[in-house]
């Protein structure tokens with residue numbers, strides 16, 4: 236079986252490589268010549284654990300190819316995935332120009348019947364627009380070919396994307412023709428062997444599933460952040476509350492960790508887009524609007540604690556920051572809380588030195604030389620008044636606290652990810668502040 240993936244961003248590259256891994260012939264297409272040249276030389280545009288080795292292995296076996304030529308690549312492909320970006324427009328709705336341009340290009344160059352799959356996260360109704368664009372081009376060519384459409388949302392977590400793809404909780408496929416169902420079932424067969432379910436459904440339901448999943452997860456997080464903030468006020472411990480509620484299977488113990496707010500490329504964008512879709516259809520998503528508000532505020536929670544501790548006087552103070560990416564195991568800085576927290580500290584007249592295991596290069600595009608970038612976590616500590624933990628990378632979890640204390644000038648640690656034991660920190664002589672505990 237031969238397939239084409241258009242768009243070699245995060246989703247396209249992981250999808251293409253994982254299909255190649257199970258023996259499918261894959262061509263990954265992108266209009267960015269430099270990106271394709273780099274990929275041919277084994278240089279990846281993103282950091283994802285395990286991906287580089289997997290790309291290399293499949294390129295060597297000849298199952299994974301990279302090209303800028305869509306019309307050439309599409310010849311004899313049975314399936315084409317659209318995995319190009321849908322950046323948010325100014326009003327928050329997803330911009331579909333790249334998705335529809337790919338549909339048009341496929342319609343212009345396809346030589347046999349094909350299933351065109353929308354993989355990018357797109358508003359309900361987009362696959363039908365894709366279908367229209369394809370049919371329009373086929374009509375112009377007077378071609379007696381059929382382009383079936385399908386919506387197949389991805390549920391990949393950055394940092395765990397390969398595992399998520401190879402061992403999916405579920406595969407969701409929207410179709411409107413039996414031919415498309417048959418082809419998609421054949422394509423995904425290798426991933427279903429261990430009992431992972433595949434759900435076929437109508438196209439709007441498949442499109443909606445993705446938004447509903449991400450919105451539900453974002454809601455869980457904002458809800459827990461609200462609970463954590465209230466715990467601080469009433470003197471409860473959110474870590475205990477979290478355990479207390481998470482053992483109820485209906486609630487579950489995943490995705491209920493309070494923190495400095497969710498970030499990344501999916502939750503903020505998808506929550507915004509769903510609110511917008513609803514509004515366009517005359518419906519007000521009240522819960523989701525509150526989820527968004529809570530998250531916006533939560534990004535300031537750590538700075539508020541810093542200000543309180545230093546009596547609103549941060550002028551001339553020096554702060555260390557551990558972690559810049561929106562979560563561990565990725566260099567992704569999109570909507571990262573650090574991009575709100577650090578400028579706030581700078582605005583108040585403080586200076587910042589930061590360390591992140593992989594995201595410093597990405598971060599420097601936005602933060603430029605407003606901060607100092609340290610070579611390792613210990614360098615961050617030299618003479619600082621306070622340390623902020625913004626991303627819970629494993630290497631920050633068990634530092635030698637005697638060394639930490641001896642290097643720092645002050646003794647305040649503001650932990651936005653609750654990675655240390657508050658009692659232990661107190662015994663060690665730190666002023667320790669985290670999320671959801673009453674400050675003593």
Ligand code: UDX
Nearest residue numbers: 389390391392393490491492494497498499501561562
């Ligand atoms: C998410 C979805 O999980 C995935 O299914 C979808 O396809 C893309 O979006 P991702 O953005 O990679 O994946 O990150 P995820 O691990 O889901 O974390 C999202 C955000 O929530 C991060 O900012 C993280 O720090 C935050 N989070 C997560 C919490 O604050 N608390 C939690 O308990 C879990």
